[in-house]
Amino acid sequence: MQTREFFVSAPGKVILHGEHSVVHGKVALAVSLNLRTYLRLQSTSSGEVCINLPNIDTFLSWEITALQPLLAGCKEQDDLKELDADLLKRLREFTGISDDSIDTRSMAVLAFLYMYLTVFAESLASITVSVWSELPTGAGLGSSAAYNVCLSAALLSARGTISSPLTPQQESARWSKEEMELINRWAFMGEKIIHGNPSGVDNAVGTWGGFLRYHAGNITPLSWVPILRILLTNTKVPRSTKVLVSGVKDKINKFPSIMNPVLESVSAVSCTCEQTLTEMAAHRPSAEHYDILEELIDINQHHLNVMGVGHSSLDTLCRVTLARGLHSKLTGAGGGGCGITLLRPETDTSVIQSTVEELKACGFDCWETSIGAPGVQQHSSAALSQDILKILNSY
Numbered sequence: 001m002q003t004r005e006f007f008v009s010a011p012g013k014v015i016l017h018g019e020h021s022v023v024h025g026k027v028a029l030a031v032s033l034n035l036r037t038y039l040r041l042q043s044t045s046s047g048e049v050c051i052n053l054p055n056i057d058t059f060l061s062w063e064i065t066a067l068q069p070l071l072a073g074c075k076e077q078d079d080l081k082e083l084d085a086d087l088l089k090r091l092r093e094f095t096g097i098s099d100d101s102i103d104t105r106s107m108a109v110l111a112f113l114y115m116y117l118t119v120f121a122e123s124l125a126s127i128t129v130s131v132w133s134e135l136p137t138g139a140g141l142g143s144s145a146a147y148n149v150c151l152s153a154a155l156l157s158a159r160g161t162i163s164s165p166l167t168p169q170q171e172s173a174r175w176s177k178e179e180m181e182l183i184n185r186w187a188f189m190g191e192k193i194i195h196g197n198p199s200g201v202d203n204a205v206g207t208w209g210g211f212l213r214y215h216a217g218n219i220t221p222l223s224w225v226p227i228l229r230i231l232l233t234n235t236k237v238p239r240s241t242k243v244l245v246s247g248v249k250d251k252i253n254k255f256p257s258i259m260n261p262v263l264e265s266v267s268a269v270s271c272t273c274e275q276t277l278t279e280m281a282a283h284r285p286s287a288e289h290y291d292i293l294e295e296l297i298d299i300n301q302h303h304l305n306v307m308g309v310g311h312s313s314l315d316t317l318c319r320v321t322l323a324r325g326l327h328s329k330l331t332g333a334g335g336g337g338c339g340i341t342l343l344r345p346e347t348d349t350s351v352i353q354s355t356v357e358e359l360k361a362c363g364f365d366c367w368e369t370s371i372g373a374p375g376v377q378q379h380s381s382a383a384l385s386q387d388i389l390k391i392l393n394s395y
């Protein structure tokens with residue numbers, strides 16, 4: 001390992017349509033956000049692996065010699081489809097993290113240690129990894145995926161499995177298509193640890209960035225989309241993607257003939273939305289196009305409520321925005337967390353301001369966001385803001 005210091009970042013995401021249904025093989029539309037997770041990796045000579053996660057107040061280190069026995073009997077990870085269940089079991093015993101834990105810190109530590117051990121299986125390296133994010137943790141904006149994509153890119157580069165694409169002249173650089181595919185596949189392993197049964201859409205957006213259609217593992221970038229204005233609201237109600245995803249699965253198993261048509265209908269919403277966006281990009285976006293997008297948002301929000309992933313805070317968001325003619329739905333796993341509101345080009349600034357004020361008065365965070373940010377990148381320290389550097393360099 002030659003790397004002495006290494007910076008990477010990956011974006012969060014919003015799902016426009018298809019959350020939960022996408023776990024069951026249906027179509028989703030998702031887009032990257034301008035909020036990112038940043039990671040600094042340093043090679044050290046301490047004989048330890050250290051992880052600093054200031055967002056979740058977690059600072060831990062382990063002796064490499066204590067971790068080495070966990071790898072005994074480990075198989076080579078070539079297909080990256082399934083987790084190594086025996087290694088995960090040993091890791092859970094080692095860390096004292098139970099199978100049913102959804103604790104924020106435990107999940108982050110388990111995902112890190114699993115990825116570290118499997119990437120560096122041949123020779124465990126002495127490194128310090130620090131991660132800090134602009135994304136709210138566990139709020140539906142893909143914080144887990146951005147975390148896993150950063151870990152995957154940094155660990156694979158430090159190990160030499162993929163290149164370090166940054167040249168001395170560059171501030172930011174991206175990996176080749178093949179390398180990004182590998183980053184995405186390893187990040188998916190981390191998502192499996194944190195989510196239980198992820199579809200892969202979140203790590204795909206974190207890796208590739210931009211606007212994507214995701215269907216049963218197939219990723220199609222959508223380059224022909226109009227510029228959409230979106231208001232993001234964080235209800236600040238905590239929830240766990242893992243619990244919500246498993247709740248939907250239970251409902252499908254209990255009422256297959258009722259739930260399967262709902263999933264199918266959400267898939268049709270995604271496809272109709274994609275068709276409408278393509279038309280909007282090809283011609284001038286019209287009021288009728290926006291009417292369709294708004295109706296699709298309403299239909300999907302009702303479906304998500306049927307799946308059991310709504311929350312009274314999200315009902316409040318929908319009610320407050322609808323009183324001003326704006327349409328909202330939850331985004332990500334739901335159960336609280338974040339919602340999106342579509343702004344029409346003609347929506348008056350005063351309407352947006354009063355909506356934001358009323359939502360803030362409900363105790364929510366609310367801001368107009370910008371979408372379509374680049375996917376995972378390597379950075380020079382000069383590319384990062386002083387604030388971010390200060391946080392990452394303080395460990």
Ligand SMILES: Nc1ncnc2c1ncn2[C@@H]1O[C@H](COP(=O)(O)OP(=O)(O)OP(=O)(O)O)[C@@H](O)[C@H]1O
Binds near residue numbers: 056132142195242332
């Ligand atoms: N900045 C971070 N530092 C450490 N751990 C993080 C960070 N961001 C996310 N995580 C890990 O990811 C978990 C949150 O994942 P979860 O999937 O529940 O929410 P999300 O990814 O924000 O939302 P969604 O999956 O609905 O988009 C946290 O509990 C923590 O384990």
Ligand SMILES: C[C@@](O)(CCO)CC(=O)[O-]
Binds near residue numbers: 019199332
């Ligand atoms: C709820 C879900 O559909 C999206 C979470 O952002 C889960 C997944 O796709 O893995």
Ligand SMILES: [Mg+2]
Binds near residue numbers: 143144145195202241
């Ligand atoms: Mg997540």
